[in-house]
Amino acid sequence: MDNRPIGVFDSGLGGLTAVKELMRLLPNEHILYFGDTGRVPYGTRGRDIIRHYAKQDMNFLMQHDVKAVLAACGTVSSVASDIGGSLSVPYIDVLRPTARAAVNQTKNGRIGIIGTSATIASGSYRREIHKIDPNIEVFEQACPLFVPLVENAFVAPQDEVTRLVAQRYLAAIREKGVDTLILGCTHYPIISPTIRSVMGRGVTLINSGREAAAGCLEILKENDLLCGADSRAEYQYYVSDDTDSFFHVAELFLGQSVQGKVERIDIERY
Numbered sequence: 001m002d003n004r005p006i007g008v009f010d011s012g013l014g015g016l017t018a019v020k021e022l023m024r025l026l027p028n029e030h031i032l033y034f035g036d037t038g039r040v041p042y043g044t045r046g047r048d049i050i051r052h053y054a055k056q057d058m059n060f061l062m063q064h065d066v067k068a069v070l071a072a073c074g075t076v077s078s079v080a081s082d083i084g085g086s087l088s089v090p091y092i093d094v095l096r097p098t099a100r101a102a103v104n105q106t107k108n109g110r111i112g113i114i115g116t117s118a119t120i121a122s123g124s125y126r127r128e129i130h131k132i133d134p135n136i137e138v139f140e141q142a143c144p145l146f147v148p149l150v151e152n153a154f155v156a157p158q159d160e161v162t163r164l165v166a167q168r169y170l171a172a173i174r175e176k177g178v179d180t181l182i183l184g185c186t187h188y189p190i191i192s193p194t195i196r197s198v199m200g201r202g203v204t205l206i207n208s209g210r211e212a213a214a215g216c217l218e219i220l221k222e223n224d225l226l227c228g229a230d231s232r233a234e235y236q237y238y239v240s241d242d243t244d245s246f247f248h249v250a251e252l253f254l255g256q257s258v259q260g261k262v263e264r265i266d267i268e269r270y
Helices: 016-025 047-062 074-079 095-105 117-122 124-132 146-151 160-175 188-199 208-222 243-254
Strands: 006-010 031-035 068-071 091-093 110-115 137-142 180-183 204-207 235-239 262-264
Touching (some): 006 047, 016 188, 016 208, 074 095, 091 095, 095 204, 110 160, 110 188, 124 137, 137 160, 146 160, 146 188, 160 188, 180 188, 188 208
Parallel strands (some): 006 031, 006 068, 031 235, 180 204
């Protein structure tokens, strides 16, 4: 039993999809979230910059005595999959649990992957899927505009801008006849109704935030790190840019107030 918080980080708001699932799966757990809103998106950066940012994010979380670190960022998970090896606490990313869920879900052996430019260029999801089943056909598409659309709250299912962008990005991958689509960036589940409407009902969407949270639960159980049953969950949020813009979108996605729980920090100190 361990009542320390779970540390979660992402390039911005997307990691809140994992936080929401953690709240559902682990209602007694304390969660400390860092969204690097001042440097979002990571997906258009080079490998060295992504690794540098991720190390700073983890250093910040470790300063708060977290018991585990969840990299709720598809880009970091894909480009810097080895980066958590130096930590003294368990490290979980979105890559492996998401790939495993997609392989378990597909019926026709055709899986689509959408992600940031860096995630798709890394080929990480393709490799992970083929480790599990080399016979699966994989089709990939970078969707770099999805992250800024989410960060700027263009998320309503009826939003015409997001729908048109989704149609443009997803046309080719839809034509491949995939029956399973990995949302390889944790921002993407926030616009899953739009993605689902474009892909059609016959395609199952794999929510990387949800799968990462489930993976975190497994690791905490294996290492006897769950909070006690009488623990009362507390949530704290940190960002590297303006807190006011975070309030509205975070509350929209989490379904609860974050007022008084958000603090801006200087991530360059870490």
